[in-house]
Amino acid sequence: MRPQDDAGALREAEARQQTAQREAEAREAAAAPPPGHAVELRPPSEPVAIPPAQASGGAPLPGAVAPRPAAPAAEPVPAAPAAEPVLIAPAAEPATAAPGGWFSRLKSGLARSTARLTEGVTTLFRKRRLDEAALEELEEMLITADLGVAASARIVEGFRRSRFGKEVTDEEVKAALAEEIAAILAPVAHEMEVDPRRAPHVVLVVGVNGTGKTTTIAKLGRIYRELGLTCGFVAGDTFRAAAVEQLQIWGERTGCQVHAPAKPGADAAGLAFDALRAAKEAGTQVLLVDTAGRLHNKAALMEELRKIIRVLKRQDETAPHSVLLVLDATTGQNALQQVKVFKEMVAVTGLAVTKLDGSAKGGVVVALAQEFGLPVHMVGVGETAQDLRPFTARDFARGLVGLD
Amino acid sequence: MFEALSSKLNGVFDRLRRRGALSESDVQEALREVRVALLEADVALPVVRDLVARVRERAVGQEVIRSVSPAQQVIKIVNDCLVEALGGGEGDDGKRGLDLAAAAPVPLLMVGLQGSGKTTTSGKIALRLKGRDKKKVLLASLDVQRPAAQLQLQQLAERAGVASLPIIPGQTPLEIAARAMDLGRRELYDVVILDTAGRLAIDEALMAEVAAVKAATNPHETLLVVDAMTGQDAVNTARAFQERVGVTGIVMTRVDGDARGGAALSMRAVTGAPIKLLGAGEKLDALEDFHPDRIAGRILGMGDIVSLVERAAETIDRDEAEKMAARMQKGQFNLEDYASQLKQIGKMGSLSGILGMLPGVGKMKAQLEDANLDTTILKRQAAIIGSMTPKERRTPDIIKASRKRRIAAGSGTTVQEVNRLLKQFDDMSAMMKRMSKLGQKGLMRGGLGALLPGSGGRRPF
Numbered sequence: 001m002r003p004q005d006d007a008g009a010l011r012e013a014e015a016r017q018q019t020a021q022r023e024a025e026a027r028e029a030a031a032a033p034p035p036g037h038a039v040e041l042r043p044p045s046e047p048v049a050i051p052p053a054q055a056s057g058g059a060p061l062p063g064a065v066a067p068r069p070a071a072p073a074a075e076p077v078p079a080a081p082a083a084e085p086v087l088i089a090p091a092a093e094p095a096t097a098a099p100g101g102w103f104s105r106l107k108s109g110l111a112r113s114t115a116r117l118t119e120g121v122t123t124l125f126r127k128r129r130l131d132e133a134a135l136e137e138l139e140e141m142l143i144t145a146d147l148g149v150a151a152s153a154r155i156v157e158g159f160r161r162s163r164f165g166k167e168v169t170d171e172e173v174k175a176a177l178a179e180e181i182a183a184i185l186a187p188v189a190h191e192m193e194v195d196p197r198r199a200p201h202v203v204l205v206v207g208v209n210g211t212g213k214t215t216t217i218a219k220l221g222r223i224y225r226e227l228g229l230t231c232g233f234v235a236g237d238t239f240r241a242a243a244v245e246q247l248q249i250w251g252e253r254t255g256c257q258v259h260a261p262a263k264p265g266a267d268a269a270g271l272a273f274d275a276l277r278a279a280k281e282a283g284t285q286v287l288l289v290d291t292a293g294r295l296h297n298k299a300a301l302m303e304e305l306r307k308i309i310r311v312l313k314r315q316d317e318t319a320p321h322s323v324l325l326v327l328d329a330t331t332g333q334n335a336l337q338q339v340k341v342f343k344e345m346v347a348v349t350g351l352a353v354t355k356l357d358g359s360a361k362g363g364v365v366v367a368l369a370q371e372f373g374l375p376v377h378m379v380g381v382g383e384t385a386q387d388l389r390p391f392t393a394r395d396f397a398r399g400l401v402g403l404d
Numbered sequence: 405m406f407e408a409l410s411s412k413l414n415g416v417f418d419r420l421r422r423r424g425a426l427s428e429s430d431v432q433e434a435l436r437e438v439r440v441a442l443l444e445a446d447v448a449l450p451v452v453r454d455l456v457a458r459v460r461e462r463a464v465g466q467e468v469i470r471s472v473s474p475a476q477q478v479i480k481i482v483n484d485c486l487v488e489a490l491g492g493g494e495g496d497d498g499k500r501g502l503d504l505a506a507a508a509p510v511p512l513l514m515v516g517l518q519g520s521g522k523t524t525t526s527g528k529i530a531l532r533l534k535g536r537d538k539k540k541v542l543l544a545s546l547d548v549q550r551p552a553a554q555l556q557l558q559q560l561a562e563r564a565g566v567a568s569l570p571i572i573p574g575q576t577p578l579e580i581a582a583r584a585m586d587l588g589r590r591e592l593y594d595v596v597i598l599d600t601a602g603r604l605a606i607d608e609a610l611m612a613e614v615a616a617v618k619a620a621t622n623p624h625e626t627l628l629v630v631d632a633m634t635g636q637d638a639v640n641t642a643r644a645f646q647e648r649v650g651v652t653g654i655v656m657t658r659v660d661g662d663a664r665g666g667a668a669l670s671m672r673a674v675t676g677a678p679i680k681l682l683g684a685g686e687k688l689d690a691l692e693d694f695h696p697d698r699i700a701g702r703i704l705g706m707g708d709i710v711s712l713v714e715r716a717a718e719t720i721d722r723d724e725a726e727k728m729a730a731r732m733q734k735g736q737f738n739l740e741d742y743a744s745q746l747k748q749i750g751k752m753g754s755l756s757g758i759l760g761m762l763p764g765v766g767k768m769k770a771q772l773e774d775a776n777l778d779t780t781i782l783k784r785q786a787a788i789i790g791s792m793t794p795k796e797r798r799t800p801d802i803i804k805a806s807r808k809r810r811i812a813a814g815s816g817t818t819v820q821e822v823n824r825l826l827k828q829f830d831d832m833s834a835m836m837k838r839m840s841k842l843g844q845k846g847l848m849r850g851g852l853g854a855l856l857p858g859s860g861g862r863r864p865f
Binding site (some may be wrong): 140297 | 444448449549557584605631633634635636638640641663664720791848
């Protein structure tokens with residue numbers, strides 16, 4: 001993440017004053033459902049609480065500013081009435097509401113990454129008969145996008161049944177391909193629901209090393225803060241050098257309280273236990289628990305993760321309320337193994353796919369959807385908080401094949 | 405990491421083996437399976453195509469179909485192709501590891517995507533250069549992107565016992581690099597490791613930045629650090645870094661995971677740069693050299709079974725093994741037999757090493773490693789038994805408190821350890837008696853569960 005976020009935060013504070021009216025609207029929306037009945041807070045027609053992407057806060061390096069798609073000067077979000085029974089979806093900005101918003105960012109991210117896939121399809125299907133050879137090439141292109149052999153074969157099989165031998169254009173193929181993929185992804189596109197009434201709603205964040213757990217927590221923290229929730233971090237990565245300090249810096253930047261271990265190498269479960277108690281006393285609404293990255297085939301480390309859960313349950317039988325598995329989009333077919341093991345060991349409730357702004361296509365998500373059906377809550381398409389977005393099947397699929 | 409691919413290919417070739425003679429379509433099917441297995445192992449498609457084409461060409465050229473054991477021959481061809489694709493075979497100069505043949509301070513530049521393991525690898529390389537090569541190493545983090553990244557490297561440097569460049573907030577990567585090289589020259593460091601921020605291969609600005617750092621420091625080695633779990637994108641990443649920065653070597657991290665690691669093949673093929681090192685664990689000493697022939701052998705799950713059989717034949721006395729088996733069946737197994745068993749196992753080397761040579765033990769191996777399989781336990785137990793009198797070995801029941809104290813003192817262990825051994829031996833002989841009672845049929849029916857007393861305690865193996 002780049003320091004741009006900080007400017008966003010300032011901007012947010014400033015804009016918050018201007019938007020008292022919106023706040024009222026939001027309150028209304030939140031209050032509408034029958035009390036005691038949880039609903040998702042759908043943002044009003046306005047773009048929500050997202051700090052502008054091109055904040056003036058400064059680029060990481062002089063002369064080395066990564067060009068980012070312009071975002072509209074979005075008005076920050078109303079502080080949501082935290083005490084009321086609502087479920088908050090992170091970053092619930094409607095895709096259509098903001099031109100240059102999240103969708104275009106996802107698109108521009110994916111456009112780069114799928115340039116080759118698209119090119120391939122384009123050259124392949126310009127006025128061409130969909131024959132056996134063409135289907136095979138299509139299958140290979142899907143494989144190149146990390147969909148895996150099995151998922152690619154299934155998708156192509158659908159094509160064979162419905163369109164074999166027909167003259168098709170590349171547009172048709174792309175649209176159909178996107179449809180096919182979207183149909184697979186649609187059932188898993190759920191936002192992560194967080195219930196502040198639980199005070200705290202505990203989110204355990206797990207994953208293998210280097211997928212972006214800490215960064216994702218920082219982004220979530222900022223989003224929840226912008227929604228007006230009180231949010232705490234638990235620096236449960238007591239193993240990696242300076243991981244605690246990394247989260248502490250994020251805590252300062254986002255205004256989330258950080259529960260840090262007394263000394264490096266401390267027991268993460270003990271830390272989580274104390275943090276949950278402190279969060280309960282303080283009435284913190286969301287508690288994001290970071291954990292050390294671990295390879296799923298290390299039984300001892302996975303056991304350690306289970307211990308964290310056991311210990312959390314001692315204080316709150318329902319905790320952790322969400323177990324978020326963070327997956328790196330560059331991961332290939334091993335993602336299937338990762339999800340399988342983490343799901344078995346710690347009952348993962350949903351996925352976050354990070355680094356989708358790179359050249360990796362994250363196609364393994366399609367295979368994951370078919371295999372496990374776990375909800376995909378969010379995707380990371382950039383380094384700032386507003387680049388952590390809800391996962392939407394249609395957009396993802398269309399972005400993947402290079403359609404507008 | 406290659407075990408999964410091994411089992412796939414084993415599956416293919418098992419079928420081939422059963423058939424004996426191969427038809428043209430058999431070869432075709434085998435190649436298709438090889439292709440799928442490689443793709444599922446995350447080898448990039450262009451590389452797979454190339455590899456399969458080469459295998460086919462050679463298979464046809466050597467008239468596999470009429471050869472005596474066609475499956476073996478196909479396996480050998482695939483093996484050869486894999487070795488070559490990984491940088492071995494003909495033209496392999498046998499050079500491994502880092503090239504430090506340059507004027508000190510030798511700059512090493514670490515590049516890669518976010519979260520690939522650059523910083524940890526930097527620490528590991530520093531520890532290795534300091535320990536094994538007796539170099540004076542300076543670590544410098546140019547990562548001004550991620551919070552606390554420089555602190556992370558500093559802490560790793562402390563753990564490795566090497567120097568790190570003092571952190572000055574607000575400096576650009578170029579400034580830090582210049583400062584590191586300057587300090588390296590003034591204080592006569594042998595090697596300066598420049599750890600950069602993770603960057604996406606398509607991030608023009610950051611790629612330009614790392615190219616500028618490279619131009620300014622002229623590193624002798626530019627190492628691309630890549631996660632073994634990387635999928636098809638390995639090709640794009642490798643190509644981009646090769647074009648923009650120029651890569652002299654590849655470090656694959658997390659090979660201790662269960663990813664199939666096809667990325668190794670892809671990146672080697674795209675960059676032509678050798679895979680120099682493997683990161684195989686979270687500890688700082690978990691850095692290994694890369695050997696194409698060994699890895700290819702593991703992919704196929706073939707190579708090492710030969711050496712296992714060889715080693716077993718060398719070390720195990722056949723007659724004695726048969727004698728012992730007979731005694732076990734009669735339930736006459738005593739501590740002397742146990743001791744000689746321990747000795748034979750010890751002669752064969754580490755247990756996990758032995759198991760690693762078996763094809764298809766991948767998963768079991770991981771479990772055994774987690775169970776803290778430690779050959780020093782075996783040695784200690786042998787020492788304990790060695791401190792017993794022959795009478796005690798034959799009839800362990802006579803060993804009471806004072807004998808235990810003597811045995812413990814004689815073997816340099818504690819009474820607790822002697823107790824543990826006796827308990828274990830007890831369990832073992834109980835199990836053997838049960839085994840002889842059950843007989844072959846009973847064993848089949850009741851399964852192993854019938855043999856285990858209760859839930860079973862911890863055993864050394």
